[in-house]
Amino acid sequence: MSTxxxxxxxxxxxxxxxxxxxxIGANDALLLTGDAVYALQPGTxxxxxxxxxxxxxxxxxxxxxxxxxxxxxxxxxxDYPAFVELSLHYDKVNSWL
Amino acid sequence: MKFAIALFSAAHAPSSRRxxxxxxxxxxxxHEIVRLFFYxxxxxxxxxxxxxxxxxxxxxRQWRSFITEHRLDGVVCIAAALRRGVLNAEEAARYxxxxxxxxxxxELSGLGQLHDAVQDADRLICFGGA
Amino acid sequence: MPTSLLVISRQAPWSGxxxxxALDIVLAGGAFDLPIGLLFLDDGVFQLAAEQDARALQxxxxxxxxxxxxxxxxxDLFVCADSVAERGLDPTCLALEEARVLxxxxxxxxxxxxxxxxxx
Numbered sequence: 001m002s003t004x005x006x007x008x009x010x011x012x013x014x015x016x017x018x019x020x021x022x023x024i025g026a027n028d029a030l031l032l033t034g035d036a037v038y039a040l041q042p043g044t045x046x047x048x049x050x051x052x053x054x055x056x057x058x059x060x061x062x063x064x065x066x067x068x069x070x071x072x073x074x075x076x077x078x079d080y081p082a083f084v085e086l087s088l089h090y091d092k093v094n095s096w097l
Numbered sequence: 098m099k100f101a102i103a104l105f106s107a108a109h110a111p112s113s114r115r116x117x118x119x120x121x122x123x124x125x126x127x128h129e130i131v132r133l134f135f136y137x138x139x140x141x142x143x144x145x146x147x148x149x150x151x152x153x154x155x156x157x158r159q160w161r162s163f164i165t166e167h168r169l170d171g172v173v174c175i176a177a178a179l180r181r182g183v184l185n186a187e188e189a190a191r192y193x194x195x196x197x198x199x200x201x202x203x204e205l206s207g208l209g210q211l212h213d214a215v216q217d218a219d220r221l222i223c224f225g226g227a
Numbered sequence: 228m229p230t231s232l233l234v235i236s237r238q239a240p241w242s243g244x245x246x247x248x249a250l251d252i253v254l255a256g257g258a259f260d261l262p263i264g265l266l267f268l269d270d271g272v273f274q275l276a277a278e279q280d281a282r283a284l285q286x287x288x289x290x291x292x293x294x295x296x297x298x299x300x301x302x303d304l305f306v307c308a309d310s311v312a313e314r315g316l317d318p319t320c321l322a323l324e325e326a327r328v329l330x331x332x333x334x335x336x337x338x339x340x341x342x343x344x345x346x347x
């Protein structure tokens with residue numbers, strides 16, 4: 001079984017990213033949407049935590065673009081059709097509301 | 098494939114827009130949406146009382162159009178709606194409140210509808226928070 | 228085979244209606260005899276702190292709803308060990324005795340065992 005974890009909160013002053021990285025499994029993936037893409041800000045604790053755990057990483061492109069954040073080569077930018085396909089590729093979707 | 102889509106955030110939250118765009122992409126991809134379930138602050142998307150600033154996306158109107166156009170099942174959790182003052186005519190009469198905020202195509206119902214959708218669908222996708 | 232659902236409750240008891248609304252999803256599922264599990268994670272573990280007094284805030288006391296879970300057929304109750312330790316709670320003194328305290332690895336495996344999940 002595999003899970004697509006979806007985050008949408010800023011990782012600064014919020015524990016969702018850290019909790020998620022603690023629980024994310026080897027077959028799972030992480031999709032950053034909304035303010036969660038701020039975890040891509042280089043040189044920050046969330047960025048380092050993300051790289052240390054290095055999950056299979058997807059980023060909703062529109063959110064990175066809006067915030068002028070680069071999507072690193074280790075992640076894949078996606079649009080909504082790809083989001084739909086991802087949600088079917090993984091057995092379930094766990095959105096951290 | 099069949100999706101149950103649940104929305105937990107208000108119309109002005111970016112996650113509400115993401116939910117709608119996901120839902121549109123799901124249908125465009127040839128998939129089916131068994132139900133749209135609105136819980137917690139998600140009930141505000143069904144409110145006809147919301148007045149969106151002119152320079153912003155009108156999510157309540159877009160949800161209404163989307164549900165109507167595709168003849169989808171748009172269910173609003175009745176307990177969450179009552180608490181937040183999103184009442185249909187029946188509930189407004191029952192509780193003697195002035196404002197009626199919800200009408201068709203939205204339907205007020207219980208959490209059983211969420212569970213029913215989860216049982217029917219291949220995937221449950223939730224949007225909300227931020 | 229019915230679809231199993233894991234509800235992950237992450238909010239403290241009185242930070243708004245979230246804790247109660249998470250519990251309502253679980254109770255509704257139990258009422259329909261569906262396979263439901265409930266995991267308390269992060270601040271959600273505060274819902275299980277002993278000797279709380281909801282009346283001090285004129286809030287609803289959720290402990291009655293929590294104790295009702297087994298009666299609704301919901302026996303799969305779990306608590307995150309790390310969340311409990313970080314928040315200075317005693318894992319042997321939680322309000323829901325039936326809740327199994329799980330490590331992070333066990334929670335990863337737990338999520339895998341359920342068909343669908345909702346985290347609020």
